[in-house]
Amino acid sequence: MLDIQILRSDIQSVERRLESRGFALDVARFEALEARRKSVQTRTQDLQAKRNAVSKSIGMRKAKGEDASDLLSEVSTLGDELKANEEALGKIQDALQEFLLNIPNLPHESVPYGQSEADNVEVRKWGKPGQFDFEAKDHVEIGERLGGLDFETAAKISGARFSLLKGNLARLHRALSQFMLDLHTSEHGYIETYVPYLVNAESLKGTGQLPKFEEDLFSTSSGYYLIPTAEVPVTNIVRGEILSPDSLPLKYVAHTPCFRSEAGSYGRDVRGMIRQHQFDKVELVQIAHPEKSYSVLEELLGHAEEVLKRLDLPYRVVSLCTRDMGFSAAKTYDIEVWLPAQKTYREISSCSNFESFQARRMQARFKSEGKNELVHTLNGSALAVGRTLVAILENHQLADGSVAVPEVLRPYMGGIEIIKAS
């Protein structure tokens, strides 16, 4: 959520900056709501002040045993007008709140201007896409031949866009998340967390998924939502809190499943486990001092990249352009891993600085020289586990259809070096 003060003071520049990300700010509507708010609020508060003053006098007279009937008749005429004003004010404030909740974040000045994915700017590349002296197979074929990847049974159990892993591939999947958690806790200084996978609407509003993106979420009959990312429960740890400045930055890591209904994505990535209703992710979250958040973003990005380096997976980092960024982000880097079968880089991580956008929704603050100031929130996948599994199968495949296990994972795999068909 944006600070309403900047809409009041400089709406033109807000409009311009939002236009760069394809959002048309309804300036006229805002100004009309504000004008009405101002007059109704002033009137309401005047009436409240008057009522309070008279009521207080009534109390004082009654305490002395005096008659107060003149005051009672005086204040009774206020009632209807006050009630009407209070109701009107409530409606205006709800409308303003809804208006604000549906405005995306302002892009940081360093974000490249662009219309689509094609305008994202490559920041760096690491590793060389492997050369295969045989036809590189995709992960579906590799996995099915290894007997560890079974979409048909997953479809029977649940439906489309679910997967079933077995044997060494299931173990590899577990090894990946263990490895990632261990790396981030022991070398990068994150605190491991275990969090709820079902959350309330307030938390989703805090991180920006609600009210605008309800259709992307799965929900339960009892009013809970399944988390679309660990960002939601982990970031909401600080919702409504006032932190001490020396506790910053808070660094949390969580391994969770993520559930996305991906309405509207039908037809995209229908094959394989690239786009699923359920996938695992190891997520990094930092709660940072506003002055430090951009150096924290670089650091967090580096932590995600480190996973790929240790797994020996070629990748590149791109800075998302204005139109490609998510609703809540001020700046986002995507990490894309090389997939030999598709002969292209595909997203495997997304690292963002939300500045105070989520913090304002959550009222997450810290004490700064006696005053409360909003924190900045950041997060990044490090990494999406399912897609990492895909990348390993494809990049480390061997001519005979087996797959080499990256060295750092072998301790988690009971020393297995090669996954062969069973």
Next chain:
RNA sequence: GGAGAGGUGGCAGAGUGGUCGAAUGUACCUGACUCGAAAUCAGGCGUAGGCGCAAGUCUACCGAGGGUUCGAAUCCCUCCCUCUCCGCCA
């Protein structure tokens, strides 16, 4: 799931219709005393918002949301959460 007890400021804890944004204690900040610290004394010390150049002033907030009343922390309704006991369960 059943029965009961609760939710008040950073913490503890008063307050059951009126001058209560809220006693008191404690923590914290400032000042005095001290070479310094402790102790003591004095003052300050919640959040969000409106109006105002400012000084300031007004409004709202006692788990959340409704209601009764001239007036609600206090009464009524709904919901959430915590604790105790029982049941069930991993």
